[in-house]
Structure formats: C-alpha cells, structure tokens
Amino acid sequence: MNKSIQQIISILFIGAILIGCQNNKKEEANNTVDYITETSGDVDFGKTDVSAYTPEIRKNMEKLYEDKFGMFIHWGPYAQLEGMWNGEKKSAEWIMKVGQIPVKDYEREAAAKFKPVNFNASEWIDIAENAGMRFMVLTAKHHDGFAMYKSQHPYNLVEFADFGRDIYKELAEKCAERDMNLGFYYSQSQDWHEKGGVGNDWDFEGVLKPQKDFDDYFYNKVTPQVKELTENYGDIFMVWFDTPIQMDDEKCQLMMDIVKENQPGALVNSRLGNGFGHFDVSIDNGKTPSVSTATWLPDLKVPWQTHESVTQGGWGYTSYGGDLDRTKDYPDFIYSFCRIVGNGGVYLLNVAPRPDGTIPQSQANSLRAIGEWLEVNGEAIYGADPSPLKFPPYAITSKPGKVYLHLKEITNNKVDLTGLLSKVNKAYVLADTSKQALSFKQDNDELSVTVPTPLIQPKVTVIALEIDDEKAKVIDETLQQEENGMIKLPVSKCEFAIRRISYDYDTELTHRWGENVKQGLIWTINVKQPGAFKVISEDTGDHDFTYNLITSKETLELNAKGTIGKLTKKEQEGIVILSKGIHQIRVYPKVTTSKKTKHSYKFKGLELIPVNK
Numbered sequence: 001m002n003k004s005i006q007q008i009i010s011i012l013f014i015g016a017i018l019i020g021c022q023n024n025k026k027e028e029a030n031n032t033v034d035y036i037t038e039t040s041g042d043v044d045f046g047k048t049d050v051s052a053y054t055p056e057i058r059k060n061m062e063k064l065y066e067d068k069f070g071m072f073i074h075w076g077p078y079a080q081l082e083g084m085w086n087g088e089k090k091s092a093e094w095i096m097k098v099g100q101i102p103v104k105d106y107e108r109e110a111a112a113k114f115k116p117v118n119f120n121a122s123e124w125i126d127i128a129e130n131a132g133m134r135f136m137v138l139t140a141k142h143h144d145g146f147a148m149y150k151s152q153h154p155y156n157l158v159e160f161a162d163f164g165r166d167i168y169k170e171l172a173e174k175c176a177e178r179d180m181n182l183g184f185y186y187s188q189s190q191d192w193h194e195k196g197g198v199g200n201d202w203d204f205e206g207v208l209k210p211q212k213d214f215d216d217y218f219y220n221k222v223t224p225q226v227k228e229l230t231e232n233y234g235d236i237f238m239v240w241f242d243t244p245i246q247m248d249d250e251k252c253q254l255m256m257d258i259v260k261e262n263q264p265g266a267l268v269n270s271r272l273g274n275g276f277g278h279f280d281v282s283i284d285n286g287k288t289p290s291v292s293t294a295t296w297l298p299d300l301k302v303p304w305q306t307h308e309s310v311t312q313g314g315w316g317y318t319s320y321g322g323d324l325d326r327t328k329d330y331p332d333f334i335y336s337f338c339r340i341v342g343n344g345g346v347y348l349l350n351v352a353p354r355p356d357g358t359i360p361q362s363q364a365n366s367l368r369a370i371g372e373w374l375e376v377n378g379e380a381i382y383g384a385d386p387s388p389l390k391f392p393p394y395a396i397t398s399k400p401g402k403v404y405l406h407l408k409e410i411t412n413n414k415v416d417l418t419g420l421l422s423k424v425n426k427a428y429v430l431a432d433t434s435k436q437a438l439s440f441k442q443d444n445d446e447l448s449v450t451v452p453t454p455l456i457q458p459k460v461t462v463i464a465l466e467i468d469d470e471k472a473k474v475i476d477e478t479l480q481q482e483e484n485g486m487i488k489l490p491v492s493k494c495e496f497a498i499r500r501i502s503y504d505y506d507t508e509l510t511h512r513w514g515e516n517v518k519q520g521l522i523w524t525i526n527v528k529q530p531g532a533f534k535v536i537s538e539d540t541g542d543h544d545f546t547y548n549l550i551t552s553k554e555t556l557e558l559n560a561k562g563t564i565g566k567l568t569k570k571e572q573e574g575i576v577i578l579s580k581g582i583h584q585i586r587v588y589p590k591v592t593t594s595k596k597t598k599h600s601y602k603f604k605g606l607e608l609i610p611v612n613k
C-alpha cells in the first residue's frame with residue numbers, strides 16, 4: 001500500500017467521521033437510488049438546484065458531453081523533488097505530506113528551485129490535441145498550497161522563485177487562440193503551507209484545524225485566489241475542486257457564487273463538497289458495472305466524470321513513475337475510456353510534466369496512441385450516448401440509429417451480443433473506411449457478427465451497427481429468479497447509489513466498498529416464487545465489517561465474517577422474506593470498514609437461497 005494513499009485515506013476518514021456524525025439521520029431515511037457522490041464524508045451530488053443550470057452552464061455541459069475527453073495536468077513544485085526526499089522514494093504530489101517536509105524545507109528545496117524554463121504552452125496543447133483531448137485542467141493550487149499563477153498571495157510561481165512568468169496566463173492565452181477549453185484544479189481544503197489549511201500536522205497542530213484558523217485561511221487565501229483565477233484568465237471551462245474537508249454549505253455556496261459571477265459558464269465539479277457542483281466526479285480511476293444516467297436532468301445530459309493517470313505512483317512527476325514506457329497499457333487506457341463513455345461518463349486523463357515544464361515523451365506517446373485510435377473511431381466516442389443495455393457485456397456506445405460495440409479482443413472471429421431487439425440493417429468495422437458489410441445473424445435478441453481477421457484492429461475494434469430504430473430497443477434487464485428459486489445478486493448486475501465505489505471488470509469485484517455508509521449497491525429483481533430466503537455472501541472481508549441488506553419491508557444485518565483478503569462464500573444469520581413481484585434489494589455498509597480491512601475488502605455479491613418449507 002502506497003503511503004500517500006494511506007495518508008489520503010486517513011484524512012478522508014477523519015473528515016468522514018466528523019461529517020458523518022451529523023448525518024446519521026439522513027442515512028436512515030435513505031431509501032432511494034439517490035445518486036450522490038462523495039470524496040469524503042458528506043459530499044453528495046445534487047444539492048445544486050436545477051436553476052444553477054443556466055443557459056451558459058447548459059452550453060458547456062453539452063460541450064462536455066460531446067467532447068468526453070480532457071487532459072488533467074498535475075504540476076507544481078513537487079515535480080522538482082521528483083518523488084524523492086532525503087534519498088528515499090516518497091510520493092508524487094503528496095511528497096510534502098508523506099515526507100512530513102517542513103514548510104521551510106519545502107519552500108527552499110522545492111518551491112524556490114522551481115523554475116520551469118522549458119514550459120511551452122503550445123507544446124502542451126499539441127500533445128492534448130494529438131490525443132484527441134478537447135479540454136485541459138491544470139492544478140492551479142494543489143495541496144502543497146503553491147499557486148501556479150500570479151497570485152496576490154506571495155507563495156506563487158511567478159514571484160516566489162523569481163521565475164517571472166505566469167505559465168497559467170500563457171496557457172490560457174494559447175488555449176483561447178487554439179480553441180482548447182481550459183479549466184483549473186484548486187485544492188480548497190487541504191493546504192499544507194498554511195496554519196489554517198487542512199492536512200499539515202507536522203508544522204502546525206492537528207490535521208483538521210480549529211474553525212477560526214480554517215475560516216481565516218479560507219476567506220483570506222481561497223476566496224481571493226478563486227476570484228483571481230476566475231477574473232484574470234479569460235474563459236474558464238471547468239473548476240475542479242478536490243478533497244472537501246471542513247467545508248460547510250456557506251463556503252461551498254460562496255465558491256459557486258464567485259465562479260458564477262466571474263465565469264457564468266464554468267462547470268464546477270462535485271468535489272467542492274456537500275452536494276454542490278454541476279457534475280458528479282467519481283472516485284479516482286472509478287469504474288462502474290452498469291450504465292448510469294441518473295445524474296441527467298430531464299432536458300440535459302449531465303455526465304459523471306472519472307480520471308486516471310498515464311504515470312504510475314501518483315499524479316505528479318516522479319523519477320520512477322513519470323517516464324515509464326506504458327506502450328503495452330495503451331489498449332487498457334483506450335478500453336477504459338470506451339467503458340466510461342459506454343456507462344455514461346467522461347474521462348480526464350492525467351499527465352505529469354517534468355520540473356522544467358516539459359511533458360515526457362513517454363507520456364506523450366501514450367496519449368498519441370489514444371489520439372490515433374480516436375482519429376478512426378472517434379465517431380463512437382465523441383457525442384455518443386451510453387449503451388442502451390444497462391449491463392453491457394463489453395463497452396457499448398450509441399447514437400441515433402447506431403450502436404457501437406467496442407471489443408478489446410475478438411475470439412473465433414465472432415462478436416456476440418444478447419439483448420438488442422432493434423433490427424440490425426448493417427454491421428461494419430468502424431475503422432474500415434470502405435464500410436465493408438460484415439455478415440451477421442440476428443435471431444430475436446441474439447446477434448452474432450463475423451469479423452474477418454484482417455479487419456480486427458490492433459487495439460480496440462469498434463463494430464458499428466446500423467439499426468432500424470432511432471433509439472435502440474433492448475430486452476428488459478430486470479434480474480430473474482432462477483428456476484430452482486435461487487436469487488443471484490452479483491455486483492456485476494447492480495447499480496451504484498454513489499460514484500465513490502469502484503468496480504473491477506476482470507474479477508467482478510468492487511473495491512473500496514465500505515469506506516462510506518452511503519455506498520449503496522442496488523439490484524432490481526423479479527421474484528416469481530416468493531418465500532423465505534437464507535443469505536449467502538461472497539467477499540474477502542472479516543468480522544470487522546457489517547452491512548445491511550435492505551428490502552422494502554426489512555433490514556437484515558450481514559457480517560463479512562471471513563478471513564481477510566480471501567474470497568469466501570458464507571451463510572449469514574437470519575432470513576429475508578420476499579413477496580411476489582419486482583423488488584429493489586439494496587446493501588449499504590453499516591459501519592465504515594476498519595483500517596485493517598479497508599484495502600483488502602472486496603465484495604462479489606449475494607445469493608438468496610429459498611428455505612425449504
């Protein structure tokens with residue numbers, strides 16, 4: 001377990017406890033699929049009123065939905081340290097915290113030496129454009145508290161090291177010239193440079209700060225800085241807040257107001273905190289087993305977003321994770337992107353520039369590989385709607401009259417799909433410019449397309465289906481009770497109540513489930529043979545972790561009770577009674593997973609077995 005992640009988790013955990021205490025009442029009342037997201041504690045999504053989706057916001061939201069793909073850039077004085085402190089590998093952008101580097105030392109060794117003389121905004125934009133990315137989000141201030149632009153606060157790139165250039169201004173100007181949308185990341189709570197900022201307990205007392213100190217920091221640093229960033233750099237497409245801790249409604253609203261006043265179209269992410277924001281940001285590298293369009297408004301497609309990094313070992317540059325050749329991972333990035341879009345999301349892919357301001361060639365190569373793929377397959381991504389099937393067997397996207405099947409591997413030259421009811425008129429490989437018709441068989445909801453070997457693409461092959469209907473018709477995907485009365489509830493067939501859970505498609509397990517009591521997993525099941533059922537759970541936990549199984553009538557407490565780290569099936573105490581008809585069955589963590597269990601807890605699902613009368 002990487003230390004930086006441990007640190008993040010410990011901070012989030014404290015935040016979660018503090019905020020969680022105030023919200024137990026709300027948990028109990030939580031009986032719908034409420035689609036909220038969290039980065040720590042009570043970070044719901046959806047508090048922002050529909051009226052916040054002004055015409056300017058709608059325009060940019062439509063743009064985000066169309067564009068799907070942005071470049072995230074984690075860059076700051078931490079890059080200067082390249083992940084090393086006192087000769088030891090520590091962390092990327094979390095190095096100050098992980099290395100417990102005193103402010104004075106960080107200032108001297110990182111910030112004061114940080115002079116990125118080779119920064120060239122055009123080169124960055126070239127790399128983003130070549131990758132098929134349509135917007136960029138730069139860390140304007142990360143948790144180390146250093147402003148990457150000319151701020152009134154003296155701890156900034158232009159003045160502190162006497163660098164003299166405002167790289168954010170240079171980037172903003174070039175982006176405007178080249179029609180590239182620009183956003184900024186801003187760490188509003190964690191600031192390890194300031195006494196009142198959350199996180200630094202080695203120079204100042206406590207990870208969380210006395211209210212007075214936090215307020216002082218917030219109103220005297222955060223507020224003016226967010227004003228500067230939204231006033232001085234032209235059009236801002238997106239404001240990406242992060243790790244909301246000690247944020248109350250008043251502060252969140254203030255941020256929304258400042259952004260709105262200065263940048264009426266800027267899209268604010270949900271990591272501002274407490275349910276505020278215009279779009280829902282998932283867990284880092286977050287994947288979901290099902291399509292989720294629950295954040296859509298009736299007349300506006302509001303996607304969720306997740307992000308990952310082309311580097312390893314963190315988001316910022318390190319000498320050991322920043323220059324890796326990840327050629328063999330390219331298809332994974334592409335496929336990840338296809339899955340995200342297919343499930344209703346948009347994707348931010350992170351690069352980590354070197355301390356001199358250049359983006360390493362290895363990272364640019366990874367991105368270019370995606371760009372090459374998008375040049376031929378972009379039709380299936382840009383502006384695409386999610387899969388018409390809620391639980392697609394592989395990544396599927398759609399557009400009016402079309403369905404796109406994204407295949408990482410094709411075995412026996414066949415691609416099968418179960419569940420599509422619309423009549424297919426033509427199938428072809430999207431990368432094939434001649435659109436040579438592929439032979440296929442369609443029998444009710446069973447489709448089988450033959451793909452000749454020369455047409456199979458080296459990365460992800462996209463098969464385009466032209467269908468009879470504007471909007472694809474699909475089968476009813478409600479889970480069905482088995483003939484023998486058994487009810488299977490695998491995670492692969494559930495919907496997530498919030499985005500802050502992640503799913504592994506290969507092992508069909510969740511991870512980071514149990515860190516928050518709002519992490520509901522929801523199944524919809526058709527019960528034909530009612531009665532009493534005993535419950536078998538399958539997970540990798542131990543006694544420390546309990547969760548509730550909730551039906552419309554009752555709540556049954558379940559206990560992971562296995563050997564930590566080992567996937568086991570075990571019978572739970574108690575039974576559930578289910579009547580005939582359609583049921584929503586939900587599980588919610590009852591307590592947060594213990595520190596010991598936390599990283600090894602993975603959940604595969606439940607089986608309900610009829611109890612013989």
Ligand code: GLC
Nearest residue numbers: 008093094242243284307315
């Ligand atoms: C986490 C980390 C941070 C990173 C972010 C990206 O919140 O604290 O270092 O910027 O994830 O999503």
